Amino acid sequence: MRTTELLHSVLCCPDCESGISPSLLCERCGRSFAPGKDGIVDALPKRMKDESREIAEIQSAAESSSGETAAAEIVNFERAFHDKQATYYDEIHSDLEPIKTYIRRLNEEIHSLTPASGIVVDLCCGTGKSSLPLVSFGVTVIGIDLSREMLRRYSAKAGTRKNLLLIHGEAPGRRSARKNAQPL
Numbered sequence: 001m002r003t004t005e006l007l008h009s010v011l012c013c014p015d016c017e018s019g020i021s022p023s024l025l026c027e028r029c030g031r032s033f034a035p036g037k038d039g040i041v042d043a044l045p046k047r048m049k050d051e052s053r054e055i056a057e058i059q060s061a062a063e064s065s066s067g068e069t070a071a072a073e074i075v076n077f078e079r080a081f082h083d084k085q086a087t088y089y090d091e092i093h094s095d096l097e098p099i100k101t102y103i104r105r106l107n108e109e110i111h112s113l114t115p116a117s118g119i120v121v122d123l124c125c126g127t128g129k130s131s132l133p134l135v136s137f138g139v140t141v142i143g144i145d146l147s148r149e150m151l152r153r154y155s156a157k158a159g160t161r162k163n164l165l166l167i168h169g170e171a172p173g174r175r176s177a178r179k180n181a182q183p184l
Helices: 002-008 055-064 065-084 087-095 097-113 132-139 147-156
Strands: 040-042 119-123 140-143 164-168
Touching: 002 140, 002 164, 040 147, 065 147, 087 147, 097 132, 132 140, 132 147, 140 147, 147 164
Parallel strands: 040 164, 119 140, 140 164
Antiparallel strands: none
């Protein structure tokens, strides 16, 4: 399945919750969901676009807020934290032998259960340590992460694979999954 068809079938606008047209534009507000120059689709809600704040500032805002505002600030904190971690994340979280063995076994199991034309969605995919082997097996992977820096690392490791779609956004919830999505 081509990237445009895949995006059109599974994504909705995170801002107004409308579907995405075959030309990858929001059907209501006109926002584009075409992959950027780095090949990553920007599906981060507009309310989360301010990436200039420092982690301490975001943490302070989260602590002094309540309800939905606090939850949004916590998500912003996670994004900023992982953007800063991206450069050394693999060295710390992927190189230890127990982790390598676990990831290899997990991918073998997922691959054995996934049809040749199957699609795997990797929520909070980071640098791809868990799903990049599936891409290598030929499985189509949709990787979603809050950290664009983590996604850039994933993309650099994957190269130009046609069976990988990286989305900078929140993990799908009840409001971000396309309402009329069909099983792929």
